Amino acid sequence: MSKILIADDDPLMIRLLEFNLKRHGHQLIICREGLGAEHLIRVERPDIAIIDLMLPGKSGEELIETIRGDEDLAGLPIIVVTGRGEDQLHNQLTQAGANRIFTKPFAPSLLLSAISELVPPNE
Amino acid sequence: MSSPGSQPAEKNDPQSFPVLDHQFLSFWKEAAGEDLGAFLEELKSLFKVEYQERREELIAALESPEDEVLSALVHRICGSIGNVALGRAAAYCRSVELGLRAGTFTEYDSLVSRMDAYVSEGLEELETIS
Numbered sequence: 001m002s003k004i005l006i007a008d009d010d011p012l013m014i015r016l017l018e019f020n021l022k023r024h025g026h027q028l029i030i031c032r033e034g035l036g037a038e039h040l041i042r043v044e045r046p047d048i049a050i051i052d053l054m055l056p057g058k059s060g061e062e063l064i065e066t067i068r069g070d071e072d073l074a075g076l077p078i079i080v081v082t083g084r085g086e087d088q089l090h091n092q093l094t095q096a097g098a099n100r101i102f103t104k105p106f107a108p109s110l111l112l113s114a115i116s117e118l119v120p121p122n123e
Numbered sequence: 124m125s126s127p128g129s130q131p132a133e134k135n136d137p138q139s140f141p142v143l144d145h146q147f148l149s150f151w152k153e154a155a156g157e158d159l160g161a162f163l164e165e166l167k168s169l170f171k172v173e174y175q176e177r178r179e180e181l182i183a184a185l186e187s188p189e190d191e192v193l194s195a196l197v198h199r200i201c202g203s204i205g206n207v208a209l210g211r212a213a214a215y216c217r218s219v220e221l222g223l224r225a226g227t228f229t230e231y232d233s234l235v236s237r238m239d240a241y242v243s244e245g246l247e248e249l250e251t252i253s
Contacts, residue, residue, distance in 0.1 A: 010173075010203060011169050105150060
């Protein structure tokens with residue numbers, strides 16, 4: 001079981017993620033805007049973060065930059081979910097420090113596999 | 124409300140997309156299993172509330188249309204529409220969003236009515252599944 005932070009302002013996407021991840025025993029921390037997500041990452045210390053690109057307050061890309069630029073948080077695995085599938089954007093996000101990028105819609109099994117890969121079970 | 128089929132053919136015509144995104148539906152089936160019906164009902168309820176709110180924002184923004192503002196709103200609506208597997212409605216929103224970003228979109232007057240029509244069509248078909 002992993003402690004997963006979800007930063008997304010779309011109630012439908014939150015519910016989809018919640019439905020899939022809780023069924024597999026993961027503990028979720030949900031935040032609907034970027035600044036709050038940054039705060040929760042510092043306080044709650046999740047094992048992994050699933051971040052939407054278009055967040056109010058602080059965008060997903062800015063949030064990734066903050067995490068990767070902070071020595072204390074830099075090791076946090078990050079999965080980005082986005083409705084945009086452009087290669088250029090995906091390259092940009094990878095360079096910014098995203099570990100995986102999923103373009104909506106994506107198969108729940110792929111997301112679960114990515115979480116298992118990025119968060120080893122003993123953590 | 125206009126019929127989704129009443130518009131002439133165009134590049135990336137939404138009519139060429141299936142009403143429902145069956146790939147996404149199969150993802151749900153994979154995740155929800157026997158709970159699919161109840162899960163779809165819940166998603167539809169969430170979607171209707173979300174769509175109504177975003178639609179009102181869009182109508183307000185259309186009073187003095189700025190393509191950048193509209194494209195951000197349409198992008199968000201497109202995401203919600205995609206989350207309930209309304210493939211054709213999402214295709215229409217994507218084409219609008221691309222047109223707004225490229226500065227080639229002109230059909231401001233019919234945007235909401237066409238979007239409503241595609242969404243209604245999709246929700247009706249979704250009813251047959253759940």
